[in-house]
Amino acid sequence: MNILHVVPSFAPCFAHGGVVNASYQIAKKQFEAGHNVSVYTTDSCDERLKYKDNYNVDVDGIKVFYFKNLSNTIKNKMTIDTPISSIRYIKKTINNFDIIHIHEHRHSLAIATHRYAKKNNIPYVLQAHGSVLPFFQKEKLKDIFDKLWGFDILHDASRVFALTEIEKEQYLKMGILNEKIEIVPLGINLDEYTNLPNRGKFKSKYNISENDKLILFLGRIHEIKGLDLLIKSFNELKNENIKLAIVGGDYGFKEELLKLIEKYDLTDKIIFPGVLTGRDKIEAMVDCDIFIMPSRYESFTTSGLEAMACRKPLILTKNNHIHTWVKDNTGLVCEFNEKELSNSINKLLNDEDLCKKFGNTGRELIENKYNWNTVEKQIESIYEKCIIKY
Incomplete structure (x- = not known):
């Protein structure tokens, strides 16, 4: 399979939270299983990431594209990503992939990926990583985002991944059909x-x-x-x-x-x-x-x-x-x-x-149960069901 992961921050920015590690571990296991794996992300870390070619970085066999954020400060302090040139690039390359895996959904890369995946009939799965409901911080901004883009990003996914039964209930509250929800836990590298x-x-x-x-x-x-x-x-x-x-x-x-x-x-x-x-x-x-x-x-x-x-x-x-x-x-x-x-x-x-x-x-x-080898096999099986449907 040709797999694309879309995530606001990626390795080596592990200090930015569990989503970075989870997306990296899943992508790495998929590469080791023989798949072609790419990642679209941003260049923001504690310090801005700089490579010889930010659009062609090999991270343990994963092809990573670090789109430049207009402001690294805004990204790190307000968690608002502003990746320039991403829309044009996503539009040009979206048909290269059999399946897309979006991590979290309230970010700019998710907006563009949703738009062109839907337009080109490319199936995608969404893993909210605990951010299904708009609460705790920036509730008003999250509500606005959901009305403009978030609900569509959630509802147009072929499958959504819930980490636990509690998160599954949150998806249901957002109107996601029960048959589209898969319980997929996180794991560790045993x-x-x-x-x-x-x-x-x-x-x-x-x-x-x-x-x-x-x-x-x-x-x-x-x-x-x-x-x-x-x-x-x-x-x-x-x-x-x-x-x-x-x-x-x-x-x-x-x-x-x-x-x-x-x-x-x-x-x-x-x-x-x-x-x-x-x-x-x-x-x-x-x-x-x-x-x-x-x-x-x-x-x-x-x-x-x-x-x-x-x-x-x-x-x-x-x-x-x-x-x-x-x-x-x-x-x-x-x-x-x-x-x-x-x-x-x-x-x-x-x-x-x-x-x-x-x-x-x-x-x-x-x-x-809670190791990436087991989790990756479960995710691969879900991908195959989504691709067959399309």
Whole structure:
């Protein structure tokens, strides 16, 4: 198959969130399966991407086209992409593809791709990655976008991918027919978690005693992630032998967290290692005792899957869509509440057998379901149904 992925940001911009990693992993697995895979994206990263030829970049066998944004600042601060020359290029090349995979739908590349895919009868699937409904931030702008383009982009898709049953309900609320919705979870690259590093490497780098318990958050430092709640709950633990690592890039919320840390006098107990990737990230997972994602809203937790691959127990709030299968299976689930979260942490810190049970169940789920090899096969099957229909 000739496959096109359309996504606002792509590798190597992994600090821009889970959508970048998901689109990259899917595209990479499809190339490894023998397909011709291309990606249309923008050149915005922390720093603007510059290649010898931005319209012909080989990323692990994937042909990537980085359209230039008019403003990298607007893209990064307001998440509004302005890719110049993309419309003309998409119009010229759309017929080169058998199937198109649009990641998220409220962006300029999705508008142009939808227009010319429909005009040329090219089937496309849409994966909203948790952004089906217009809420949490910029609701009015999202409503306007939906009225102008968003509803059509959603409804004209051959299939839409829901990460969970909860996201499926969101698609239904937007009027998408039940038969067009496929439950397609995210996964991780299991090969990266076959030979895990020895314990102690992360703690050694950050001067954490091997006797200290370590709580880990890994993701964007953003208000939506609930890190203020985590710090307040951490303060309730009253245990001298616990450290908290908040791993990830700052999306405008770190200053608020530093004020809380100073207020509770927790400076020597909480560290910010920044963005960790590859083996450095896995070392942090291996050394932690509990992985926590205390989100105000979360459609899926890829970093949680990575922790499961390292046999770590999870703690999530009920605002995370995967809580339905995590609860009492691979970890604990609580309300978005300071006391409940601290109680959940205490429960796991004081029950090694329960932690081991959750960790083993999580690893088994990764091996059987939540890995990119399994997910890619499911996606390929859906693509084939869409192409046959057309």
